[in-house]
Amino acid sequence: MLGKLCKAALVTVGIVALSFGAAVAADQELPADVVAAAKKEGKVAFYTSFFGAKAHLDIIKSFEAKYGIQVELLDVRASEMTERIRTEQTSKRYIGDVTQNGAASLVRQHRQGFVQPHGGIPNANNLLKEHQASEFGVPTYILGYGILINKNQVKGDDEPKSWQDLKNPKWKGKIISDDPRALGGGNVMFSAFQDKLGDEYNTALSQQGLILSRDVGNDERRVARGEYPMRIPQLFSNWLALKSLPVKFIVPAEGLPYIRFDFGILNGAPHPNAARLFINHYLSEQVQVAYAAAGLLPVIDGILDKAGEAGAELKGIKLMGTTDADRQDSMLDRAKQLYP
Amino acid sequence: MSEQTAGRLTVRPSDGVQMMDRLRALASGRNLAVIALVLLLGFLTVYPMSMLLYGSLHSTPPGSAGTFNLDGYRQILTAHNVVVLLNTIGISIAKTIPSLLTAILLAWIVARTDTPHRGVLEVLITLPFFVPPILTAMAWGMLGNPQVGLINQTWKAITGSETSPINVYSYGGVIWHMSQYTTTFLFLFLVDAFRAMDPALEEASRMCGASRWVTFRKVTLFLLLPVLTSGVMLSFIRGIESFESPLFFGTPAGIKVISTEIYDSVTQRAVPNYQSATALSFVIMGLMLMLVVWQWAVLRGKSFQTVTGKGFNPGVVKLGAWRWVAYAFCLLFFFVTTLLPVGQLAVGSFFQFFGFYGWEMLTLEHYREVLADTEFWRATKNTMMLGFVGATATMVLGSIVAYVSVRTKWRGRRLIDAIAWLPWMMPGIVLAIGFLWGFAMLPAQIPIYGTVWALFLAYLSLGTPVSVRVMSGAYAQLSFDLEECSRVHGATFFQTFTRILVALAWPAFAVGWVLAFFGIMRELSASIMLYTTGSEVLSVVLVKRWANGLAEQVSVIGLMMMVLVIVFRWVQLVVIKRRISTL
Secondary structure (H helix, E strand, C coil): CHHHHHHHHHHHHHHHHHHHCCCCCCCCCCCCHHHHHHHHHHHEEEEEECCCCCCHHHHHHHHHHHCCCEEEECCCCCHHHHHHHHHHHHCCCCCCCCCEEEHHHHHHHHHHCEECCCCCCCCHHHCCCCCCCCCEEEEEEEEEEEEEECCHHHHEEEECCCHHHHHHHHHCEEEECCCCCCHHHHHHHHHHHHCCCCCHHHHHHCCCCCCEEEEEEHHHHHHHHCCEEEEEEEEEEHHHHCCCCCCCEEECCCCEEEEEEEEEEEECCCHHHHHHHHHHHHHCHHHHHHHHHCEEECECCCCHHHHHHHHHHCCCCCCCCCHHHHCCCHHHHHHHHHEE | CCEEEEEEEEEEEHHHHHHHHHHHHHCCCHHHHHHHHHHHHHHHHHHHHHHHHHHHHCCCCCCCCCCCCCCHHHHHHHHHHHHHHHHHHHHHHHHHHHHHHHHHHHHHHHHHHHCCCCCCHHHHHHHHHHHHHHHHHHHHHHHHHHCHHHHHHHHHHHHHCCCCCCCCCHHHHHHHHHHHHHHHHHHHHHHHHHHCCCHHHHHHHCCCCCCCHHHHHHHHHCCCHHHHHHHHHHHHHHHCCCCCHHHHHHHHHCCCCCHHHHHHHCCCCCCCCHHHHHHHHHHHHHHHHHHHHHHHHHCCCCCCCEEECCCCCCCCCCCCCCHHHHHHHHHHHHHHHHHHHHHHHHCCCCCCCCCCCCHECCCCCHHHHHCCCHHHHHHHHHHHHHHHHHHHHHHHHHHHHHHHHHHCCCCCHHHHHHHHHHHHCCHHHHHHHHHHHHHCCCCCCCCCCCCHHHHHHHHHHHHHHHHHHHHHHHHHHHHHHHHHHHHHCCHHHHHHHHHHHHCCCHHHHHHHHHHHHHHHHCCCHHHHHHHHCCCCHHHHHHHHHHHHHHHHHHHHHHHHHHHHHHHHHHHHHHHHHHHHHCC
């Protein structure tokens, strides 16, 4: 029944999309009976490993206001989310409906049989062609990583323009870096370098005496205070909050390493219709604009023009590369070799 | 014995009587109490640990298909891990010894000397223990970094030197940060033990010609042995498991310890390696158990009773002019461990960003944001409720376990004492996984997982080792004749327990309650694994803000917790003072 409804919805969405050509795609709604069923379910349990992001709360409010469906948010760190979901799924304590994780984590959860086909999300038709939905996963937004510099210590021509500039001996012992030996931004950057710049680049960078740390929030402030002139990789969205400090975000010529967050519907989800409705809402223009304004790259075209100052800065940013489920451990191992 | 004859079971009368006697003996109040305690502690500690033991012996965590093997234990048998273990033990010893010496001195000054304003000093000295470690780590990062740290800048300005004398991102920084918590923790353990000491024994020693130092060493410290050994062990074990200090100050300096290695196995792999992490935790636990056995051996056969039926007033040593030196020492401790870091946080909370102080940056926005946040208020309500109920339940359980362990000769008391130790010996991050697995794998008819009960039971388990240690130390100082006297005069067991033992050990109970309450308030590992929507607690809210770079809001919440601590400690000391004056 659900499958037929999805097919019907997709066909409808396709027809609508063709009718309107290439204009910024309008939001699409799930069939009325799915919406009605979702409202009857009354709530949706939303698990996310994008821990503590304030933007979630605004999005949730907008969803609750629009549909009258209560959202129960559970946000924990990625490793804790992974184990919670595994434990709930294997013990058949089905509490969560929707999971939002890094794309690689979602792929692993799919392989373990913890997520079910989403059954069609109308707004997924508006996704950028390089970020298409699969049967199980629906992209939601992208976190981009660049370089943070202290403007008082790195001036004029000293400003790095390329990731290659970090190999300059003058930066030896002066760059603080998120630890590439651990999951997170540091290792995503390491993986992207390995793919795009080669092992030689990572080897050369490891000889620059990087100061490895896992205290992201504090490390940004340390650069602002002048403890270190430079930090890699710097999350663009975090930088927005630091703009009034003497720091600058650099987008290197090769682009930004990135992590994409994807949605999936958990197996045994007690509120499957509300889950679909929630995911669809996430891909609406309103929500995508809100996330872009918070410094996250949207996955729908035409959004950045409407996302104010942050949107303007994000426009035209090139993405360099990311990690994937099959290579995460080998990348961590290689990082451990280079940074013993 | 029974006989089976022609298909019928025949029981001889004498066998039946014996069996009934045995059953009666087994069903006696004493045995039932021991069985109930073993079952309760077993559920709280052994059950989640059995899940972890399964995890250490199975290729996959509970619920997932896999095979039993010893790979987890094989993986940890490496030269690298031996070095990391020795490193960890070294750091723990290095922070425990100076912390212990400082704590003894501070506790003695506060409890046994005529130093002015001792009540105020006692509250001030204990404050560092209650500040969330991520806050003090941030503050010390700003004070002691070699590049632009306030202390180094001041030093350079005064001396004209080009070099920075302090670098918190080092072994010294790790040990220093840990010591602030250990010293106050040990102080809390010791100060009431000093108070509960009848000075008659020390006076007798002095009358027999012993010097003040010899008396202190051979009488005072000896009588404190149960409390001292418990405190040292708890502190040493916590040092082995300490996580925040090595993570914040050790990682940038390449310092590796067991807790960060376990953290890596669990959280920093694409597929968490629980088998290795749990195996390593059990090896550490085995080593810790040896310490407990050592404590039993040290204390066995000795009497530490100083509170008897005879009335006494805790003796006060008159220091003369030296009392101002003692006063200055206490203030210096408060200044360095509290005022310097917390002052930095307090000032920073009124500016847009920490470390950037200008009129244009002054703001109350962080306070407004926190106070307007519904999640913060929900978490505060939940934490208060769990803190009050959890701390009270923990202390009641701890009092009972300690009573059975210290004041009785009941069979099984050693087992109860050992079980109560277990949660303290397992790194928090691993034990949290044990709770998650344990509660989720219970039959569906026992709906603990996903409810506030999961948090309550986890807190009860985690707080029991401290409550038992605190109450054991206090009970060990009480003479048996007090109890015997009460029973001879017709009091029931319950009346004796509440009106004699609990009444006399009240100060220790109150200290334990505060430790348990703030332990619950600070606990993160289990909280983050077990909380659900609507049951958020303050520690989770704190770390969410921290992860999003909202350090100023974290400070606001931390400062509110500090105010709460001061109020609690003040009330506690007023209550204790009243009770002690009536002893």
